[in-house]
Amino acid sequence: MAVAVWAVIRFLSGRLTTSDQIAVFGLLIALLPAAGLAAKALKPSADVDLANASRKLAEAVKASEVALRTQLLGGDNQPIDVAFTFDAVPSRVAVGAAPTGRLSEIGDYYRRLQPRRLLITGAPGTGKTVLAIELILSLLEERQAGEPVPVRLSLAGWDTTRALDTWLADELADVYRVPRATAKYLADQGCVLPVLDGLDEMDTRIGDGGPSRAAAALAALNQSYVGRQRAPVVVTCRSTTYDALTAKIRLLDAARIDVSAVTVEQAQRFVAARALNPQQWQPVIDAARGNPHGPPAHVMSTPWLLTLAMTTYEAEGDPTEILHFSDREALRSHLLDRFVPAAVELHKRAGNRIYKAEEIDHWLGLLARYLTDNARAARTVHGHVLPSTDLVLHRLWPLAGTRARAVDIVITCVAGLAIMASFQPWAIRGIYAALPRAVVALLIIGWIFASARSAWPTPKNISLSRLRTLDGWRAVIGSVTFAFIAALAFSVAIILSIIFALGPEFFIVDTMVGYMIPLAPIALIGGIAFGLRRNLETTAFSKGPNYLVWADLRSGVVIGFSAGAASFMARYFVSWSIWIDEMFASAILFAVLGGIVWAGAWRRYFATLLCMRRRLPWRLGRFLAWASEAGLLRVAGNAYQFRHLELQDHLAEFAAARENDTRATTH
Structure with missing residues (x-):
């Protein structure tokens, strides 16, 4: 790599004779196979360490569930020790189920089951989710190496036309910091115990003759095996909903427990x-x-x-x-x-800031009605089931309809045109200047097209901590090396074609500079951006729902800044005429514009706010975080949810009634 850089600088100095120039390029050609082998050797390992990946997933799940448990208990750490009873059926039941149990014993109760398939039912508000969380934490606290990691998922988000393992892998990637390849491998190898919350939230009505997503989910779970046994799973559901489903289907080889009512003594x-x-x-x-x-x-x-x-x-x-x-x-x-x-x-x-009462009612009512309408109509958009319980910032754009995607594309076009306008092929005139401009234009057009096609952008995050490891450095250096190889190979191909067509006497420095100058910064920009994007950029980890969109923007800014710095460093080495402060200012400009172009999830969220600016708060994430702190919402992974489904339904009905009254008054 160092020899190649030295050769390029010597060549661009213009002090070499024609024979020396040919010799330099012969050296570069000779270096290509060696550089290719180096790039291959620098490629990071793709092996999946199941034990380490499972451990990291378990730590992330535990942190998330502890936080949610505290929130559901109102900031306390002592839940009501509710009782539950085993609901025996004549056949196809898990072995080892005791007749009764309590919340404090749920971990031991589950471990005695064979196979480990548990169905938790109860009336609304009896604490099914809290019981499931207690089970998860109990299993994690006593988890042994090789045991699956319990992960709680909201069943309302499962499109049952997709395989369970595929959906599970996507959720691991979206909610937790798991690379998609690793997530798929964990799901395929049975390293995850699905704790599926809210079977009753998949349909608005059961038994009306229409298709049932809940029934389809049970059918898929009954077809899931590990070896000769049905796969372990935990499901929560309202009793009335499950009773209606059992007329056609039930969860096979599972123990059903029904959560009992709180006693007066417990309430006291x-x-x-x-x-x-x-x-x-x-x-x-x-x-x-x-x-x-x-x-x-x-x-x-x-x-x-x-x-x-x-x-x-x-x-x-x-x-x-x-x-x-x-x-x-x-x-x-x-x-x-x-x-x-x-x-x-x-x-x-408690000394916290508050919003106006009418604003809170309006904003929460609008969001609750959106979720409830999604559930009632079973709405799908571009292959995704719209959420009935989850408020994820970058996925709220259907609230604004297709306008949000149109505004997103406009923002991308404006930022892309600004990047094209700011890209000047230094010291190049005439036909040679068209090459870098054409390359940049094609890249921008391709990105705009990709933005238009992407209905559900995924937030990303640059994991700079990976640079502390050898694999992290290999990832970036290998990509930069590969990009330089491609640029040098392209230059050599152009120059050799000129030599063979016109003769060595036409092998002049101006021709070389005309092609090498635009290709050098493009190679550096492309190499760094590709290295960061492919090897250091991961699905953003949910340190909180608001973190996702800002991590995505930060990812774009880092890549944009790296591209800007690389571009102007290349100019500095070529012309030796750019000041450091000018290079830094240009890198900042690229960071802003590149961040906007690259950060698809943040851009979609921003476009949604622009379209809904009179109906939702401008700082929506801040308001939802406040509502969570006030106990009106709860945090579940990368989503906000209403504190309870009853509260969501009540606010949705109130918002619908208010809208009807407004229409009646207007007319």
């Missing part, structure tokens, strides 16, 4: 631990104990309803108001109506 302990004034709740507890079927007992029966009621009355009011209701659903609706303002008030008392 929960209130004593959480309430500022537990004595205010004593009349409600006494009423629940006296009438197990009344509204007070209903509120005390599930962790979700208990949390709903306590949040409401801790903010304002007297909990004995519950005693005035004679209808369960009326009480439930009343608590849901008051939950958002109550949660906001408590968040304000």
